[in-house]
Amino acid sequence: METWLYISGIGIAIGLVHLILFLILLFRRRKEGREKLALVYTLFSLFWIAAVALANLEAVFLPVVTESAGALIPVLALALAVGYLTCVALLLEYPFWPIVATAGYTWTAILLGATVYFLFAPPSRLPLEQIGMGSWAVFTLGTLVLLTVGLFRSRMAFHRNRALYWLLTADALALGQALTLFPLGPLRMVGPLVHTLGAIALLRGVLGFWLPNVKAVLRSIFGFLFLFTATALLLTGVVLAVERLMTISVMPSTSLAILLAVGLALVYLPLYQALARLVDRLLVGIGFDPAQALRDYSQTISTVLDLEQLAQTAVQTVSQVLDIQRGALLISSETERGGLLLRPVPGLGEVSTDPIELEPISPLLVRLKEQHTPLFQYEVEHHPVLREALPREREGLRALEMEIYLPIWAEGELAGLLALGPQRTGEPYAPRIVEFLSTLAHQTGVALQNARLFAGLQELNAQIMQLNESLRAAYDRLERLDRAKSDFLSIASHELRTPLTQIRGYTDVLNELVRSDALTRDQIARITENISRPVRRLERIINAMLDASQLETGMNFHFAPTALVGVMRMAIEPFQEALQERNLTLTTYGLEDIGPIRADMDRLVQAFGNLISNAIKFTPDGGRITIEAHPLDKEHFEVTITDTGIGISKVDQDLIFEKFYRVGSIDLHSSGEYKFKGGGPGLGLSIARGVIEGHGGCIWVESEGYDEERYPGSTFHVVLPYHAHRGPCRWKRSEQGG
Numbered sequence: 001m002e003t004w005l006y007i008s009g010i011g012i013a014i015g016l017v018h019l020i021l022f023l024i025l026l027f028r029r030r031k032e033g034r035e036k037l038a039l040v041y042t043l044f045s046l047f048w049i050a051a052v053a054l055a056n057l058e059a060v061f062l063p064v065v066t067e068s069a070g071a072l073i074p075v076l077a078l079a080l081a082v083g084y085l086t087c088v089a090l091l092l093e094y095p096f097w098p099i100v101a102t103a104g105y106t107w108t109a110i111l112l113g114a115t116v117y118f119l120f121a122p123p124s125r126l127p128l129e130q131i132g133m134g135s136w137a138v139f140t141l142g143t144l145v146l147l148t149v150g151l152f153r154s155r156m157a158f159h160r161n162r163a164l165y166w167l168l169t170a171d172a173l174a175l176g177q178a179l180t181l182f183p184l185g186p187l188r189m190v191g192p193l194v195h196t197l198g199a200i201a202l203l204r205g206v207l208g209f210w211l212p213n214v215k216a217v218l219r220s221i222f223g224f225l226f227l228f229t230a231t232a233l234l235l236t237g238v239v240l241a242v243e244r245l246m247t248i249s250v251m252p253s254t255s256l257a258i259l260l261a262v263g264l265a266l267v268y269l270p271l272y273q274a275l276a277r278l279v280d281r282l283l284v285g286i287g288f289d290p291a292q293a294l295r296d297y298s299q300t301i302s303t304v305l306d307l308e309q310l311a312q313t314a315v316q317t318v319s320q321v322l323d324i325q326r327g328a329l330l331i332s333s334e335t336e337r338g339g340l341l342l343r344p345v346p347g348l349g350e351v352s353t354d355p356i357e358l359e360p361i362s363p364l365l366v367r368l369k370e371q372h373t374p375l376f377q378y379e380v381e382h383h384p385v386l387r388e389a390l391p392r393e394r395e396g397l398r399a400l401e402m403e404i405y406l407p408i409w410a411e412g413e414l415a416g417l418l419a420l421g422p423q424r425t426g427e428p429y430a431p432r433i434v435e436f437l438s439t440l441a442h443q444t445g446v447a448l449q450n451a452r453l454f455a456g457l458q459e460l461n462a463q464i465m466q467l468n469e470s471l472r473a474a475y476d477r478l479e480r481l482d483r484a485k486s487d488f489l490s491i492a493s494h495e496l497r498t499p500l501t502q503i504r505g506y507t508d509v510l511n512e513l514v515r516s517d518a519l520t521r522d523q524i525a526r527i528t529e530n531i532s533r534p535v536r537r538l539e540r541i542i543n544a545m546l547d548a549s550q551l552e553t554g555m556n557f558h559f560a561p562t563a564l565v566g567v568m569r570m571a572i573e574p575f576q577e578a579l580q581e582r583n584l585t586l587t588t589y590g591l592e593d594i595g596p597i598r599a600d601m602d603r604l605v606q607a608f609g610n611l612i613s614n615a616i617k618f619t620p621d622g623g624r625i626t627i628e629a630h631p632l633d634k635e636h637f638e639v640t641i642t643d644t645g646i647g648i649s650k651v652d653q654d655l656i657f658e659k660f661y662r663v664g665s666i667d668l669h670s671s672g673e674y675k676f677k678g679g680g681p682g683l684g685l686s687i688a689r690g691v692i693e694g695h696g697g698c699i700w701v702e703s704e705g706y707d708e709e710r711y712p713g714s715t716f717h718v719v720l721p722y723h724a725h726r727g728p729c730r731w732k733r734s735e736q737g738g
């Protein structure tokens with residue numbers, strides 16, 4: 001047959017295949033960007049194949065036609081190279097793909113224009129063919145570089161497989177185009193033939209989301225070739241042996257052939273099987289017994305209750321049989337909004353422990369809940385639906401650097417995911433392995449549930465312990481207050497009896513003197529003075545009791561304009577004698593800086609009086625008492641009363657403001673009014689707090705602690721508003737670090 005018939009036959013067949021690819025793409029309903037690019041590519045391919053076929057049909061067409069077609073081949077090949085580079089850049093998510101497309105196609109259009117122009121107006125002075133070929137080489141090289149970089153960059157097996165797939169496709173396409181750029185005569189049709197393979201792979205890659213495992217395909221091809229060659233060699237050897245034996249043997253040739261055939265049949269089958277097994281082991285092989293591994297695994301995890309340990313056991317079991325780089329358990333819990341929180345518990349290798357929150361409508365969550373099959377990171381990044389997930393969710397998963405997530409179900413709920421990184425071999429997880437891992441994940445369900453329950457119990461336990469602690473503290477406080485109340489009875493009777501005894505003593509003396517008629521004016525004055533002192537003290541105690549009884553029901557206040565200096569002067573005045581007696585220094589600072597105030601003067605005098613009286617009582621002879629005032633803000637000012645006394649322990653600092661609360665044992669109680677450590681009935685501070693709070697102020701104490709050797713002293717802080725008001729204190733203690 002004539003060559004041109006072959007050429008046109010091959011040309012038509014190749015053209016038809018490309019046309020079918022073109023039509024498949026054309027009639028797809030929802031075309032994505034890459035599919036549109038592939039459509040343009042296959043359209044150019046049709047023109048290119050037509051040009052190649054025409055260029056080779058010198059025998060049929062006029063030289064002008066074949067030459068014109070030949071001149072167009074480099075430009076059309078360039079269009080294909082531009083198309084593929086754009087497609088690859090888009091697939092690898094390089095943002096510059098539109099620039100490549102625009103620049104490449106513009107350049108192609110210019111070259112095409114020039115080529116067509118010079119076809120009609122020869123001779124051309126430009127080496128257009130060489131320019132076309134050079135440009136083709138640049139774009140093709142660009143594609144190969146991008147793909148090779150992508151291949152080396154991808155750390156996950158599925159991603160690497162994808163890069164390898166596109167690299168091989170690019171090789172086939174580029175080789176096909178290259179073969180047509182050289183004047184090989186009729187051999188040029190080999191180019192489009194090779195190109196067809198690449199174009200089919202291109203379409204498959206553009207349309208399908210999962211790509212075939214390239215290495216596995218190559219391996220089975222090599223396996224097949226190996227077995228094929230081995231068998232062919234064996235058979236050839238046998239045939240040659242028969243031939244040789246026939247010349248030297250005395251046996252009839254038919255019998256000899258039958259004998260050898262039987263012998264061969266006996267040897268061939270076992271030999272073939274052994275070879276096939278060898279190939280399987282060398283190329284594909286699953287080097288462990290899944291059933292045994294699962295049995296061992298379920299025995300080990302049944303006793304594990306700790307989440308971290310469970311993660312380690314699960315991942316390490318897998319790593320023993322598969323040699324993976326990293327792995328973790330992702331423990332799931334529902335969020336308040338109905339989403340899912342995945343908390344990674346590392347099991348092997350370095351794993352980010354940042355939790356990942358999936359929204360209730362996240363396609364990832366829907367995929368995990370609706371399909372019980374394993375999820376691949378490759379899907380997360382390339383599946384058209386899963387790609388719609390929030391960037392935060394996809395980046396969270398990407399940061400884990402895992403390859404596969406195996407859902408762990410327990411009682412119909414998604415309890416977690418077993419996340420595994422890539423295998424060290426760089427192989428994607430084969431379906432058989434995925435099946436094994438799914439069973440393993442399934443078996444983890446009950447153990448995970450138990451571990452979660454255990455973790456929950458531990459947390460609950462910790463909460464209960466904490467509650468217990470606060471209950472104990474509250475109980476302690478109540479017990480102290482209760483003790484204070486019972487102490488009060490004995491203290492109050494003592495407090496009342498002491499002045500009464502004094503009064504009785506003096507009235508008895510008075511009676512005696514009256515009866516013996518020996519009473520001088522002087523004596524009367526001294527005795528009445530001695531009687532009126534305990535009376536005043538009785539009065540004070542009873543008044544304090546009355547005031548304290550009003551604390552719950554609310555004291556009555558009469559707010560009126562006054563001045564802090566005046567209040568303080570009146571509060572200090574009654575203690576002058578005691579101060580002198582006990583050799584204490586009292587100094588005031590800044591009282592004048594506080595402007596006019598509105599308050600209940602008598603009550604403030606009483607409150608500050610109580611604080612000063614305590615400072616005197618709890619400071620040893622020769623100590624110092626300092627009263628300082630300073631403005632805080634527009635509304636408030638502060639008065640501090642600092643002493644160099646015995647101090648107050650931290651536990652007591654709140655309690656002392658409670659009614660009847662006194663520190664220490666009641667035996668310390670002394671009847672001496674301002675004697676060192678002379679306790680009272682435990683009402684002074686509760687009344688002071690009632691008064692200060694009744695003015696809309698607040699009061700607290702600061703002290704390093706109670707120490708009768710070092711005398712750390714105490715500072716009582718009183719914050720008051722310039723304008724007294726009802727209701728709580730508006731000054732926030734934290735604002736001034738108190």
Ligand code: ADP
Pocket residue numbers: 610614615618619643645646647648656661662663664679680681682683684685686714
């Ligand atoms: P009392 O009538 O016993 O003085 P308070 O209510 O005034 O009652 O004080 C309660 C307790 O607080 C006192 O018994 C004392 O132990 C302690 N306290 C009060 N002020 C001071 C202070 N300035 N230094 C040390 N302890 C103090």
